[in-house]
Amino acid sequence: MGGEAPEPRRLTRALSIGGGDGGWVPEEMLQLVMGFVEDPRDREAASLVCHRWHRVDALSRKHVTVPFCYAVSPARLLARFPRLESLAVKGKPRAAMYGLIPDDWGAYARPWITELAAPLECLKALHLRRMVVTDDDLAELVRARGHMLQELKLDKCTGFSTHGLRLVARSCRSLRTLFLEECQIDDKGSEWIHDLAVCCPVLTTLNFHMTELEVMPADLKLLAKSCKSLISLKISDCDLSDLIEFFQFATALEEFAGGTFNEQGELSKYVNVKFPSRLCSLGLTYMGTNEMPIMFPFSAILKKLDLQYTFLTTEDHCQLIAKCPNLLVLAVRNVIGDRGLGVVADTCKKLQRLRIERGDDEGGVQEEQGGVSQVGLTAIAVGCRELEYIAAYVSDITNGALESIGTFCKKLYDFRLVLLDREERITDLPLDNGVRALLRGCTKLRRFALYLRPGGLSDAGLGYIGQCSGNIQYMLLGNVGETDDGLISFALGCVNLRKLELRSCCFSERALALAILHMPSLRYVWVQGYKASQTGRDLMLMARPFWNIEFTPPNPKNGGWLMEDGEPCVDSHAQILAYHSLAGKRLDCPQSVVPLYPA
């Protein structure tokens, strides 16, 4: 019948989603839906559906992290995502934190600022990590974006001075967050803080912790008066007795770090220090037994506590932490000992992040019971089941402790373990079975770091890591495996691994190259301390399109040096950096880095 024939065709068209221009679903609705897809990988997948989705994703993407600054060019990023509001770019390899990357290595911020600051008209947040940023770069940034910039995070960056910070302070009236932690900044005066106080009234977060910048207490007081929303302040060291007036005015302050007890034992200096009533995150430098009671009045409401730079004994840690039942984040040195970790386990049931840093190995604050071991880690695993992040330097370890973590820490997202060289004999090596149990049990793990000693993990254990790697995207492995076969079996299992760092390993160049070819998601690999040739010839086995290979030859000039304790200089070992790149060959390699190309 003629009347019924057109109806099925109309139904078909109404149900279709794609199909190019004039499709049924309005573009505005698609943008709205895209906005709810937050995982960058999911966004990436959605953008591949069709050209229209690709364009909608491009126009609606608000934040992008460039995981490595040489993986894509600024121009390409701009073409792909012209309406970004927030951009993060990572630079030098993480090994720069340990002095293993030369200062002139690269990772310059200039092209990113020059090519993107003006054209990205919606940009209001910029985060650069381990990059070289100059005052001229900051000047260009504020010229182009000063009126809109709300967040500037320079994380472990180098190359700029307080002159650049003055420009930022005077040009960015909407600035809410200025993050400079662990940057190397040339100090040409502290006027920049004064300028912030005068020009940036909406500032909520200021962090220049672990810089060496000079601080004037009067400027901090002015900051507290002018920036009434100041919630977080982390400064370079300033005597706490000079901050009494600052605290009086900083009524909104919730987070503070960088106050120093420069005169230990002179308690009369600090008796008038009164912290703001909302303070729930604190880190104080050189706090000792006598100064510790200053925290007792508000310890019960503390959510974050940084004790890495204190003089607390193990007993002090026990006493203080027993009064902090609401901690979410705790950072300590290994002087806390297993006994202190036992108190953490009994007290801090909400703990989400725990960092146990190593201390000075000689002559430091007296340490009880030789640091942190399987005893403390097991207690933590059993007692703190909300943990998402554990980073621990340990003196001793067992498979059982790692099994406990796998059994009880079901929310663990990031796990890092370093086995120190301090003890000659480790209770339970290799750690093959413990590592397997941890990886099997912690199914949410995304980042995994294991730095052991020779014999710490066998080829079988390395194979387990590969097989059980699940959704882990980043790994750092040191002193693992025994032969090339171990590395290959590891690689065969790593389906989702995107970033890999290897140190102090026994593998050949050929095995490294083949392993890299077997990991389908791998985008970035950094290796140091392997069986290197003088030329890196066998590394070419990993050559393929869009893959850059950079070889830093062994440096015989350093090879003869020994430090006074007989430790060989690690700078002498060769390095490999290989990464996926849409930007092509690097054009700014220093002399020490040799790019490798196919013949």
Place this chain on the structure above:
Amino acid sequence: MLGGQSETVKYRVFAGTWNVGGLAPPDDLDLEDWLDTKNDSYDIYVLGFQEIVPLNARNVLGPKQRRAAMKWQLLIGDALNSTRHGAAGMHGQGQGGAFRCLMSKQMVGIFVSVWTRSSLCRHVRHPGVCSVGAGVLGRLGNKGAVSVRFLLHGTSFCFVCCHLASGGEKGDALRRNADAAGILSRTSFLGFGGVAAAPGEVPKKILGHDRVVLLGDLNYRIAMDDDEARQLVRARKWGMLLEGDELLLELSSGRQFHGWHEGHVTFAPTYKYSRNSDHLHWCADGVAAGREKQHRAPAWCDRILWRGKGMKQVRYERCGCYRLSDHRPVRALFHAVCELADG
């Protein structure tokens, strides 16, 4: 030969001190000017650095940072064994060049490096190192000293690299004196396990050595009214400014530094300079009303003292061409007489 008289040989000893202000040196920093390598006449170099890393809580309490010491070591080796001078055929080799590193030691920011002509190494015995912290809690390593000692032929040498308490207030000089006394008394060279030294042959304490050099950022300031000091600085009347020098006052009083000697200070102040500049920091900011109190008069913080017969200081100088830090390096040349015990 008269009975009992020993044969002797004279060596030229270079002692240098530099507070490098916590900055890593550029890779192309040329130390040859400071080390006077064109002269090519020294037998022993003893170099003492302060603040090779920033003196913050992380560096004091956290794991030792060795990168900076390694970098300085490379630069020293480059300068001493440069192919541009002398017969050295290999560039920067610790083993193959004219000079070899005898020992080195780091404690937080203090770093000492001892180099001798390669031909001298076989005459060196009983090398020893000791670190003493005098900073936070009176014993951590942000201040204090690293001391090195060795026997050269039959004569014992000890070099003490100090970084004393800072501060220009009254009472700070007394703290520096107390720190120095504490370093001298607390430093003790333990015997090397593998070497059976005869009792009394090798001294345990600093002052037990035949030839002693104490160098470093001693941090002594100018005890003088600010206005008077300012006038003298403007007029560059260093001799008159030195009349207020706390260390010279101590040396002349014969108290804490009794028995120690220092050559004539004929050079300009060594601290505090604007970085990468020849300008004294004080003058540059002197007129800023609110910040004036934050800066102190220039001072000769960086010094080299010595004691013991058979030591003669030949030169004592500040090197003005290194602007990396807010301190200037200082050097002294000694002629040291050694007894040939094994002659």
